[in-house]
Ligand SMILES: NC(=O)C1=CN([C@@H]2O[C@H](COP(=O)(O)OP(=O)(O)OC[C@H]3O[C@@H](n4cnc5c(N)ncnc54)[C@H](O)[C@@H]3O)[C@@H](O)[C@H]2O)[C@@H](O)CC1
C-alpha cells in the first residue's frame with residue numbers, strides 16, 4: 096500500500112520527527128536532496144543543471160542538491176528568487192554551505208536578472224525548487240514569469256516534491272506551474288500529484304523515502320492500492336471448491352437498443368472470477384441477452400423494451416440466492432425504473448453496485464444505504480456525480496475528493512468517481528487509483544467496471560475493497576489492452592479479454 100498525505104500532514108510528520116525524536120531537520124533536507132540526486136542520476140547521469148530555488152524549505156532542498164552535484168564535479172548554475180529576510184533557517188544554512196563549497200547563487204529580483212542568469216543552451220536540465228507543499232497562493236509576478244520562462248526553455252525539469260504552482264492538497268493550478276519531466280516527491284505521495292491538472296504537470300513520478308519514521312496521529316489521508324494489495328484482498332481459488340464458492344452475480348441491465356451494456360457487465364463479472372452470472376433482461380430482449388453461452392439469462396416482464404415496476408416480481412425472483420447485484424448499465428430512462436430500484440434496495444439484503452442509468456434514475460433518492468446491512472457501491476462519472484450532488488460539473492472536476500466524501504456522507508454507500516484518476520471513499524480513508532489510459536474512454540468501459548466490482552462483491556469483498564480492487568483490475572486490463580491494440584482501436588470487450596492477463600500479473604505480484 097502506498098500512502099497519500101496532505102501537505103499539512105506532511106508538515107506535521109516533519110515537525111514531529113524534529114520535535115519529538117530530535118531528528119535534525121537538516122538531516123531530513125539532506126535526505127531529500129540525496130533522494131533527488133538518485134533520481135537525477137537515473138534521468139540525467141551527465142550534463143549541467145540549472146537550479147531555481149525559493150527561500151522556503153523546497154528551496155533548501157534545491158540548494159542542498161546543487162551542492163551535492165557540485166561536490167561530485169557536476170556543473171550547476173543556481174538562482175534564488177524571493178525575499179532574503181524570509182529565508183527559512185534550513186534554506187539559509189544550505190545557502191551558506193553551498194557558498195562555502197564554492198558556488199554563489201544568483202539572487203533574482205526581476206526578469207532582467209533572470210535573463211542574465213539563464214541561458215538554456217548552456218545547461219541540460221532544470222531543477223525546480225521554487226515552491227513545494229508550502230504553496231499557499233497562485234504564482235504571480237516574478238515567480239510566474241520565471242516559471243513560464245523555465246517551461247518555454249524546453250529543458251527537461253525535475254520538480255522537487257511537487258511542481259511549483261501546483262497545490263499539493265488538490266492538484267489545482269491557477270496561473271503558471273512548472274511543467275516537469277519528472278517529480279521526486281518525498282516520503283509519501285501527495286494528492287496534488289495524483290489529481291488533474293497537477294498530475295499532468297508532474298510528469299514521471301518518483302516517491303522516495305527521506306527517513307521520516309513517524310506516522311500521522313490521525314492516520315494517513317489516503318492510500319493507493321498496489322498489485323500485491325489487490326492480489327491479497329481477493330480470496331484465492333482453492334482445489335476443493337465449486338462454482339458457488341466464487342459467488343453468484345445477478346445483473347439487472349439493458350433495454351431496447353442497449354442490451355450490449357448488460358452483456359458487457361455480465362461477461363466482465365464472469366471474467367472477474369464470479370462462479371455464476373445471471374443477466375436479467377426485458378423479456379423481448381432475451382434472445383439478444385442470451386448470446387454468451389456461459390451467462391444465464393432471466394427474462395423479466397417489461398414496459399416497452401425496458402425494465403420498470405412491472406418487472407419487480409421477476410427481478411426479486413432472480414435475485415434469490417445471488418451474492419451480489421449489478422444494477423444500471425443500459426437501463427434507459429423509463430421513469431418507473433426508479434421505483435423498481437428503490438424496491439430492490441429496500442427488499443434485498445445483498446451487496447449492490449449501482450451504475451450509469453441506475454444512478455441517474457436514483458438522483459435524490461439514495462439516502463441511508465449504509466444501514467442496509469450489505470454494501471452498496473456507487474460508480475458515477477463526473478457528470479453523474481454532479482447530478483447526484485446537485486453540484487456544477489466543474490465543481491466536481493475541481494474537487495473530486497470533496498465530491499466522493501459528500502456522496503459517501505449523504506448516502507452511506509462507497510462512492511467511486513471515475514476519471515483519469517479514480518477516487519474512492521467508503522468507510523475509512525480516501526483511495527486513489529492512477530492506472531488505466533485514455534483508450535478506456537470508449538463505449539461500455541464503465542459497464543465493464545460495474546461487472547468486475549459486482550464479481551468482487553459476490554466473492555465476499557466489502558464495498559471499499561471491491562471498488563478499489565475493481566478499479567485496479569479494470570485499469571490494468573485496460574493498460575494491457577492498449578499495449579496490445581493501441582488506445583484508438585481498443586474497445587470495451589478488449590478490456591474484458593485482458594482481465595485474464597491482469598489476473599496473471601496479480602498472481603506474479605503475489606508470488
Ligand atoms: N517532511 C517535510 O515536510 C520536509 C519538507 N521538505 C521540503 O519543504 C517543502 C515545504 O517547505 P515550506 O513549508 O518551507 O514551503 P515552500 O518551500 O513550498 O514555500 C515557502 C514559502 O513560500 C511562501 N509562498 C507560498 N506560495 C507563494 C506564492 N505563490 N508566491 C510567493 N510566496 C509564496 C509561503 O509563505 C511558504 O511558506 C516541501 O515541499 C519539501 O520540498 C524537505 O526539506 C524535507 C522534509
Ligand SMILES: [K+]
Pocket residue numbers: 153223224225226227254255256257258259
Ligand atoms: K518544486
